[in-house]
Amino acid sequence: MTKKNITFAGIxxxxxxxxxxxxxxxxxxxxxxxKDKCTNCLICWVMCPDSAVIVEDGKMVxxxxxHCKGCGICAMECPDKVKAITMEEEEK
Ligand code: SF4
Ligand code: SF4
Known part of the structure; x- marks a missing residue:
């Protein structure tokens, strides 16, 4: 931000x-x-710190x-019995 675009009184x-x-x-x-494993519990959607999990019509898509930074929280939080998310090297 430059001095020019500072709003009046910093509002x-x-x-x-x-x-x-x-x-x-x-x-x-x-x-x-x-997608074959996902149960659409939406825990990943709740836990993603970047709101990068996309949900449409109540389903994780x-x-x-x-926006995803690859932190892996979604994969970690996906229930152990499901584990529908894996993290892969970006080069792949
Ligand atoms: S890797 Fe991190 S930022 Fe990306 S979708 Fe999963 S929880 Fe969100
Ligand atoms: S946490 Fe796992 S099972 Fe639940 S919506 Fe996300 S990917 Fe699907």
Whole structure:
């Protein structure tokens, strides 16, 4: 931010969001979903710190890789009996 675009009296007109910043560029590991195993419990959606798990019509359908940082929390939190997410090296 430069001095020019500081608002009058530093007033903040809208809430902060990382939505416009594509933060997936430095991901080393990529989450891979096995749809055949997934039970759509949506634990991964709740636990993802980047809101990068995509849910449509109540079902987990994949990942927003523009925002996913590859932390692996979704794979870790997917229930042991299911384990529908694996983390793979980004080069693959
Ligand atoms: S790897 Fe991390 S950032 Fe990416 S979808 Fe899973 S929990 Fe979210
Ligand atoms: S935590 Fe696992 S089983 Fe549950 S919605 Fe996510 S991928 Fe599917």
């Amino acid at each position: 903040i007109f809208e809430g902060g969001t990382a939505d416009e910043y594509k933060t997936g560029g430095w991901r080393k590991l990529r989450p891979i979903l096995d 994949g990942f927003n890789l523009e």
